[in-house]
Amino acid sequence: MPNIxxxxxxxxxxxxxxxxxxxxxxxxxxxxEDGYKYLNVSKYEVNxxxxxxxxxxxxxxxxxxxxxxxxxxxxxENATSVDDIVLGPEKQAVWDKNFILRIxxxxxxxxxxxxxxxxxxxxx
Numbered sequence: 001m002p003n004i005x006x007x008x009x010x011x012x013x014x015x016x017x018x019x020x021x022x023x024x025x026x027x028x029x030x031x032x033e034d035g036y037k038y039l040n041v042s043k044y045e046v047n048x049x050x051x052x053x054x055x056x057x058x059x060x061x062x063x064x065x066x067x068x069x070x071x072x073x074x075x076x077e078n079a080t081s082v083d084d085i086v087l088g089p090e091k092q093a094v095w096d097k098n099f100i101l102r103i104x105x106x107x108x109x110x111x112x113x114x115x116x117x118x119x120x121x122x123x124x
Contacts, residue, residue: 002032007044064101064116070094094118 010023027044030037070088079085087095101114 002030002037005029062103066094066118 006028007025008028009025012020014020025044025046027042029040031040066088073085073087074089075085095118097118099116099118101116103112103114104110
């Protein structure tokens with residue numbers, strides 16, 4: 001039909017019937033201006049930006065846990081109940097503190113920062 005735009009893209013099959021990558025998109029229009037007909041073909045620029053979402057299980061690459069000495073109980077001399085017992089050396093306690101973990105990419109030098117909060121809960 002004249003004066004209507006059509007859009008075409010092409011793929012080819014090789015000898016093993018494997019399709020090729022898709023070609024550029026072409027805008028084709030048969031112009032009809034007062035009996036004068038001509039074909040107008042141009043490359044169509046697709047302005048498509050896909051949202052990229054990256055999901056990687058960080059558990060496979062990173063393990064965060066306290067050192068062995070932080071898991072041993074430290075009993076003060078004036079302890080009167082079980083609630084007075086703390087984990088780890090009292091001078092180097094890591095429980096109920098905030099930490100910042102920075103991971104830097106070797107290729108792009110981008111930095112990921114994680115705010116870690118350590119908590120200790122007593123199960124009853």
